[in-house]
Amino acid sequence: MDRPAPSPRPQSLMLTFLGNYVLRRDIAVFSGSFIEVFGRLGVGEHAIRSTLTRMAGRGLLARHRRGRRMHFGLTGRSERILLDGEARVWRRGAVNDDWDGxxxxxxxxxxxxxxxxxxxxxxxxxxxxxxxxxxxxxxxxxxxxxxxxxxxxxxxxxxxxxxxxxxxxAEEPTDVGAMIRDAFDLDGLAAGYRAFLDRWDRPEPLPGAPDDLARFLWMMTEWLGLVRVDPRLPVEHLPEEWPAVRAQEVLHRLRERYERGARAVADEVIEYVPVPCPRLAAPERAGAARPAARGPS
Missing domain, CATH: 3.30.70 (Alpha-Beta Plaits)
Known part of the structure; x- marks a missing residue:
């Protein structure tokens, strides 16, 4: 597979998967489904099992045993993290072009x-x-x-x-642009968005990926890593052609391209059991897709 480097960590990929296919669904996913999904991204079974164990130990996943099968669902802590990530990506976004000062x-x-x-x-x-x-x-x-x-x-x-x-x-004689340059790592932020564009702003990103689910999870994991450290600085005080603007356009274009196919693959490979999960009051992202993944046979 034509993979970008550095590779997203398995836990980061896991959180992306949970946020898109488990959040708000009151389900726990069979451990074998995680192995099947992340095998598409070149992540081995041992790494996935270790990640599941580690996340459960940190209170990010809850274990649910059904017979000899182990399933993993969300906890209150992981749900808060996933809702925060969803808000940063789809409600606030990376581009602050309506700053009130x-x-x-x-x-x-x-x-x-x-x-x-x-x-x-x-x-x-x-x-x-x-x-x-x-x-x-x-x-x-x-x-x-x-x-x-x-x-x-x-x-x-x-x-x-x-x-x-x-x-x-900020009042005169404050130089807001200079203050922003002093307080925030603009070079580091810009480099992250340029790397995203180098990997995804091309006719066929990840041409060796097996399907749209692999592409979608990889892309969203990279993007979440960017927006979680982006303070949403006002564009009017940033250098011209700030790369986050173009990068966010690419993200939305590729989401439209990948999301339906990714959901179809997820429907086929995710096996789950219904479980009572924590429910936090938060508005749902408009148009959020929640796939009807396969239940137990």
Missing amino acids: RWTVLSFSMPESWQRQRHDLRSRLVWAGFGPLGNGIWIAPSLVGVDQVIAPGGEDLGLTGRVKVFHGT
């Missing part, structure tokens, strides 16, 4: 001995779209609700009184 500014102060807490908070800030300005000040180009940043899942991280949050606009 407002920023979220967050500052924090911690003792030097709090190295772990400092590292964890910085990781969550990057995930939420913030970039550092220095001296404990971080900015995001939108109104960000920071409860899940400083207290994920209601967990008390001991940050009460150590974090301050403000919302507002």
